[in-house]
Amino acid sequence: MGLEIVTARGSKPVVTLPAQPASSTIGDLKRAIGSAKPKYKDVNRQELRMEAKGKFVKDEDTLESLGITDGSTLYFKDRGLQIGWNTVFLAEYMGPLLVYLLFYIRPWVVYGDVASKEICLTAHIAAAAWVFHYAKRVLETIFVHRFSNATMPISNLFKNCSYYWGFTAYCAYHINHPLYTSPADTQVFISLGLFLLCELGNFTIHVLLRNLRPAGSKERKIPFPNSNPLSQMQGFVSCPNYTYEIGAWISFSIMTQCLPVGLFTLAGAYQMILWAQGKHKNYRKEFKDYPRRKAIIPFLL
Amino acid sequence: MSKAYLVAYNTVQTLGWSYLLFQMINHFLSGGEVKTLYDNTRLTLQIFQTGAVLEIFHAMFGLVRSSIQVTIQQVFSRVYVTWAILYMLPSSQLSLGFPLLLFAWTVTEIIRYSMYAVSLVGTPPYFLTWLRYTFFIIAYPMGVTGELLCSFTGMLYAQEHDILSVHFPNKYNATFSFPLIILGIMLLYIPLFPPMYLHMFGQRKKTLGTKKEE
Numbered sequence: 001m002g003l004e005i006v007t008a009r010g011s012k013p014v015v016t017l018p019a020q021p022a023s024s025t026i027g028d029l030k031r032a033i034g035s036a037k038p039k040y041k042d043v044n045r046q047e048l049r050m051e052a053k054g055k056f057v058k059d060e061d062t063l064e065s066l067g068i069t070d071g072s073t074l075y076f077k078d079r080g081l082q083i084g085w086n087t088v089f090l091a092e093y094m095g096p097l098l099v100y101l102l103f104y105i106r107p108w109v110v111y112g113d114v115a116s117k118e119i120c121l122t123a124h125i126a127a128a129a130w131v132f133h134y135a136k137r138v139l140e141t142i143f144v145h146r147f148s149n150a151t152m153p154i155s156n157l158f159k160n161c162s163y164y165w166g167f168t169a170y171c172a173y174h175i176n177h178p179l180y181t182s183p184a185d186t187q188v189f190i191s192l193g194l195f196l197l198c199e200l201g202n203f204t205i206h207v208l209l210r211n212l213r214p215a216g217s218k219e220r221k222i223p224f225p226n227s228n229p230l231s232q233m234q235g236f237v238s239c240p241n242y243t244y245e246i247g248a249w250i251s252f253s254i255m256t257q258c259l260p261v262g263l264f265t266l267a268g269a270y271q272m273i274l275w276a277q278g279k280h281k282n283y284r285k286e287f288k289d290y291p292r293r294k295a296i297i298p299f300l301l
Numbered sequence: 302m303s304k305a306y307l308v309a310y311n312t313v314q315t316l317g318w319s320y321l322l323f324q325m326i327n328h329f330l331s332g333g334e335v336k337t338l339y340d341n342t343r344l345t346l347q348i349f350q351t352g353a354v355l356e357i358f359h360a361m362f363g364l365v366r367s368s369i370q371v372t373i374q375q376v377f378s379r380v381y382v383t384w385a386i387l388y389m390l391p392s393s394q395l396s397l398g399f400p401l402l403l404f405a406w407t408v409t410e411i412i413r414y415s416m417y418a419v420s421l422v423g424t425p426p427y428f429l430t431w432l433r434y435t436f437f438i439i440a441y442p443m444g445v446t447g448e449l450l451c452s453f454t455g456m457l458y459a460q461e462h463d464i465l466s467v468h469f470p471n472k473y474n475a476t477f478s479f480p481l482i483i484l485g486i487m488l489l490y491i492p493l494f495p496p497m498y499l500h501m502f503g504q505r506k507k508t509l510g511t512k513k514e515e
Contacts, residue, residue: 179469
């Protein structure tokens with residue numbers, strides 16, 4: 001009889017696999033589908049479901065545990081051309097590094113002949129802070145983060161890069177403009193301090209999350225504060241990394257007193273709030289004993 | 302109750318756009334020139350085009366089955382041309398683009414609104430359906446050409462007279478360039494118009510294709 005693999009939309013046949021041992025996994029099934037249909041050789045592209053419109057089944061689950069027997073039907077969704085998370089993150093973060101510096105050197109095609117005009121201290125500090133933020137992200141992507149999913153659809157690459165590169169150009173154009181006016185020194189230095197504190201906080205949480213998960217695994221555990229005082233934020237919210245990230249950008253906005261940066265901060269905050277709420281909901285669903293916390297803003301949201 | 306309201310709304314719009322078309326034809330038949338067309342028609346255009354904003358609420362409250370997002374996009378693009386371009390940038394009012402877009406918009410809307418009104422109380426006559434899925438073939442390119450011509454003329458005016466724009470230096474280190482926004486929107490027509498046009502051809506085949514077989 002075998003296993004029927006049909007499309008989730010329209011139930012069109014994809015392939016019929018010969019009967020599989022009960023102890024084999026969904027991952028094995030995907031590899032078998034990939035051998036039979038070369039288009040789906042990249043198993044990351046395959047999504048299998050028990051119901052046509054249901055949630056996807058995990059690669060690690062065995063056929064036995066899911067009740068899949070000879071004659072069962074499984075539903076298939078093509079996730080499209082996939083690209084590795086590492087690749088996407090590096091592409092989207094290199095942009096902000098390079099694009100910002102391109103404006104920092106004040107090219108004449110953008111600003112005209114302004115070689116004689118002095119660059120104020122705040123613009124130098126802002127450039128350093130911006131580069132620091134994205135260099136940190138690149139290093140974290142390479143050395144710190146452990147991702148749950150290996151890949152994402154390739155369309156995300158264009159969407160994400162447009163967002164990061166576009167907003168970088170928008171902010172950098174204004175901060176490096178010869179007629180940019182800096183706010184008072186006190187404002188600059190206090191917000192710089194807060195920015196650095198939030199960057200450190202964000203890094204603390206990234207390390208905390210990394211240590212929560214053993215190398216090579218996709219395990220999920222409830223995160224708790226550790227000995228680092230900045231990790232106390234984890235006791236109040238599900239996604240303190242986002243909390244600190246928003247804090248860093250608010251600080252950067254105040255440091256530069258630049259409306260475009262404020263708009264960039266708002267856009268990022270909006271996205272992160274949505275992500276945090278999703279993550280928070282998942283934690284609460286997955287762990288019956290999940291502590292009372294908010295998603296992203298302590299006591300509020 | 303809501304049905305009566307929708308019939309009334311669509312009827313009023315049909316009459317409004319018909320009157321606008323009448324004004325336009327009358328203007329030219331009495332020897333009027335392109336550059337005075339706007340003066341004679343602007344009030345009618347503003348009233349009935351701005352009235353279309355109600356359709357966003359119709360979609361939001363579930364009064365009609367249209368998608369909120371699509372309705373917002375459609376209404377926004379019309380309201381943008383009517384107020385941000387024609388109203389704000391006087392030189393666009395004199396453009397050849399104006400009669401082009403006015404003709405395309407009026408005939409399209411007369412067909413669309415009368416179709417909705419009739420569909421609420423019965424089955425639309427085949428002729429109306431045929432018009433709905435055929436007139437667009439010339440109306441879309443005509444309307445787009447008109448809108449782009451007016452936008453371009455308006456953009457030059459905005460540039461020259463510094464309309465709605467903010468420059469350095471200022472307290473919050475911000476800038477706003479209205480001409481650049483207009484240019485950006487004009488460029489958006491390139492990726493957005495062809496799929497829309499092709500979609501209508503697809504709808505035409507689907508709707509009129511079956512009727513022919515009957």
